[in-house]
Amino acid sequence: MSDINKVLIVGGGIGGLCAAIALRRQGVAVDLVEIKTEWTVYGVGIIQQSNVVREMAKLGVLDRYLDAAYAFEDVGIYDVQGNPLARIPGQRLAGPEYPANVGISRLALHQVLSDTAVELGTQVRLGLSVAAYVDDSHGLEVTFTDNTQQRYDLMIGADGVYSKIRGMLFADTYTPRFTGQAVWRYNFARHPSIDHLATFTGAAGNAGLVPLADNLMYLFSTSHEPDNPWYATEQLAVTMRERLANMGGLVGELREQIIDDSQVVYKPMEVVFVDEPWFKGRVLLIGDAAHATTPHLGQGAGMAIEDALVLGEELFGDGSLPERLQRFMTRRFERCKYISENSILAGEREMARDPAFDRIGLTKAMLKLTAEPI
Structure with missing residues (x-):
């Protein structure tokens, strides 16, 4: 009989929900707490690249949202005027019946993941977090912010870049760092x-267009924001247009249609990487809590999803719990570090306006690496 029978997941985002699904499919009792009182999602859309499509298929959730997503095969790279530079074919890693890549709105993805987790029996409580815990080596006694207590075999911190659980494990050793860039998004x-x-x-700017549905796509653009400014809502549309001033082609045409301040999603880029094992005792970090990076390689959420799947596989293998968690680390650490470091590198080269930076080469290298089995 497994020694992991009841697990607490802190954080109801992509990583936490995928972990809940993976563990419930193993028959583990799962409680999930989310600090938000309304289970809303931030952002516009998300790219599920070929490795992520493969892992979502393994989690058994991909079929549910293909109808609400846009399946596509290739990645096209263009200069700032829209002239083609390279076309990188996709790989159908999940099998011939599945697409290479998927674009989907974050709302649709959240709905699929949250519905699946709840249908599988995850117990969800909103407006709640962890106040304290005691690890007595046989289990965890967790006290919540409403002063209730529960006992668990494992606690998973999936509570994002500002993870409270990370602070409990490592104090202030790892704190988020602003990279100097921000990302703008618009549907x-x-x-x-x-x-x-x-x-x-190109040296003059960076942007992208991602299909989300037959009738929907989103535009993203990165910009250098050295002082990490705060923008009032009524400034967002005009500022996003200004950031795209050097872009031509289709992006230039779309620029003038950015007029609704309330639809602009602006997010400063903050990163953190826990450069040692992501667990202590019976507490483990996954996703952005352990390795938040920038969106330049489109793999931030993908790494969290992979974390969840690998944890579901390793947690019920042979050996002691520390041995199993160390196997999880062996499979995850270098892969996540590569994505983190090279995403940050891409942003640094953008800010330096480095014409020699080989983004095409980096994209191909990333796709080759992530296509490999985990």
Whole structure:
């Protein structure tokens, strides 16, 4: 009989929900607490690249949202005027019946994951977090912020870049760092030419267009924001247009349609990487709590999803709990570190306006690495 029978997951985002699904499919009792009182999601859309499509299929959730997503095969790289530079074919890693890549709205993805987790029996409580815990080596006695207590065999911190659980494990050793960049996002009706992920790059700027549905796509753009400014809502549309001033082609045409301040999603880029084992005793970090990075390689959420799947596999193998968690680390650490460091590198080269930076080469290297089995 397994020694992991009841698990607490702190954080109801992509990583936490995927961990809940993976563990419930193993028959583990799962409680999930989320600090938000309303289970809302932040952002516009998300790219599920080929490795993520493979892992989501293994989790048994991909079929549920293909109808609400946009399947595509290739990645196109263009200069800032929209002239083609490279076309990188996708790989159907999940099998011939599945697409290479998927674009989906974050709301649709959250709905699929949260519905699946609850249907599988995850017990969800909102407006709640962990106040304290005691690890007595035989289990965890967890006290919540409403002063209730429960006992668990394992606690998973999936509570994001500002993880409270990370602070409990490592104090202030690891704190988020602003990179100097921010990302802007805005939804549009899908243009017929955007049937793939299209990225536009050069010393003059960077942007991308991601298909989300037959009638929907989103534009993203990165910008250098050295002082990490705060923008009032009424400044967002005009500032996003200014950040795209050097972009031509389709992005230049779309720029003038950015007029609704309330639809602009602006997010400063903050990163953190726990450069030692992500667990102590019976407490483990996954996703952004352990390795938050920038969106330049489109793999931030993907790494959290992979964390969840690998944890579901390793947690019920042979050996002691520390041995199993160390096997999880062996499979995850270098892969996540590569994504983290190279995503940050891409942003640094953008800010330096480095014309020699080989984004095409980096993209191909990333796709090759992530196509490999975990």
